Amino acid sequence: MRILCTSCGKKSVIGKTDRLSLSHANLYCSCSDPECGHTFVTNVSFSHTLSPSAKNTSEIVTALAKALSPEQRKALQRELAF
Numbered sequence: 793m794r795i796l797c798t799s800c801g802k803k804s805v806i807g808k809t810d811r812l813s814l815s816h817a818n819l820y821c822s823c824s825d826p827e828c829g830h831t832f833v834t835n836v837s838f839s840h841t842l843s844p845s846a847k848n849t850s851e852i853v854t855a856l857a858k859a860l861s862p863e864q865r866k867a868l869q870r871e872l873a874f
């Protein structure tokens with residue numbers, strides 16, 4: 793990932809990363825141009841899911857199935873029965 797200096801637009805170097813959570817990090821950057829010398833903090837954040845993780849698909853399905861009424865659950869079971 794390339795971070796550009798917000799002052800002059802040249803490539804910057806990420807010196808330190810503060811990972812605040814799985815979805816947010818602060819990057820401590822310094823401009824690679826010695827004539828600029830700008831140091832700054834930029835952040836990287838999760839935006840949104842495009843395709844859910846296969847690791848928790850069954851958890852999502854289970855949570856959705858639990859939210860159904862007993863009648864809806866029976867209808868789902870009939871639809872899934874081959």
Ligand SMILES: [Zn+2]
Nearest residue numbers: 797800823828
């Ligand atoms: Zn700069």
